[in-house]
Amino acid sequence: MEIVSFEQLDSTQNYLIEALEKSQLQAPLAVIASEQTGGIGSRENLWHSSRGDLLFSFALPLSWLPDDLPLGSSSIYFAYIMKETLIEFQSSIWLKWPNDIYYCENKIGGVVTKMIGKNLVCGMGVNLKKNQKGFEALSIGVEPTFVCKMYLNGLDKKPTWKHIFRKYKLEFDYHKNISTHIMGQKISLHNAVLCDDGSLLINKKRIYSLR
Template sequence: MDIVYFDELDSTQTYLIEQIKSKKLSAPIALMAKRQTAGVGSRENSWEGGEGNLFFSFAVNLDDLPKDLPLNSVSIYFSYIMKEVLEKFSSNIWLKWPNDLYYFKHKIGGTITKKLDTVLLCGMGINLKKNSNGFEALNLNIEADFLLESYLKELENYPSWKQIFSKYALEFEITKRVSAHIQGEYKSLENAVLSQDGSLIINNKRVYSLR
């Protein structure tokens, strides 16, 4: 996958959406910015930061994704692959359902996805170094572009959803210790049941990630 590098963007995700819509860029493609001044997180939250951290978005064709991947759970899929890449450099990293990356008890990154016709876009922000966005950092001594290249290399193997889910399901007990924003409310996940398609059953109601 080709990578286009920028010194600064308002938001890699917003920029990539505009470029895909205008057909100036086409999937598969990735964008990375050294600095992001108006990054978009889940629930319209911001994710900004300076040089040394990782801000990127990529677009892939739906036909290239694993056939067994539920589109409602692509955030889990993309995030878990990043979690596995980060584990090569640091331990105690886990994925909070469905799209937040944590280091011990601290959020250090997150994922947002969007479908445009036959293209799926994913944006990620990872705090590798101390940042001004209010979240903690991994403080890893690795370059952001190297981490991105490592991630895309793993992503392009396109492991099946079954492979990813089987590993995430074993770690889901960690997520049950916390709460999450679900349908506009902050809900405990203590009694949540993780389904095969990545959705949760909470109080007999099925909830999808939709991030």
């Protein structure tokens, strides 16, 4: 997959979406920046980052995706592949449903996906380097572009949703003592059931990931 690099962008995801909508770029494609001034986090929050962090987005045609991937769980799929990339450098990394990447007890990254026409755009941010604001990071001393290429190589192998889900379900069950934000509310996952399509069943109500 081609990677377009920039020194600074407002948001790699916003840039890629705008370029796709204007037919200036075509999927599959990735965009990476050394710095972001307005990165997008979960629930439309600002993602704080600094130079040396992994900041990139990519676009894939829907036809590229595994046939068994539920689109509503794309964030889980893409985030878990990133988790498997990062454990090559550091253990104790896990994925909090549906799109937060954690190192031990601290959030160090996240994934946001959006449908743009017949493409799926995924934005990723992972703190690889501690910054002056004190946000947690992996501090692994690896260049962001190198990690990005590793990730995209793993993505190119097109693991099936069944393969990813089987491993993620074990991880989900292990971390059920946590809470997550659903529809603006903090909800405990203690009694949650992870369904085969990546959705949650909580108090007989099905909840889908739309991030």
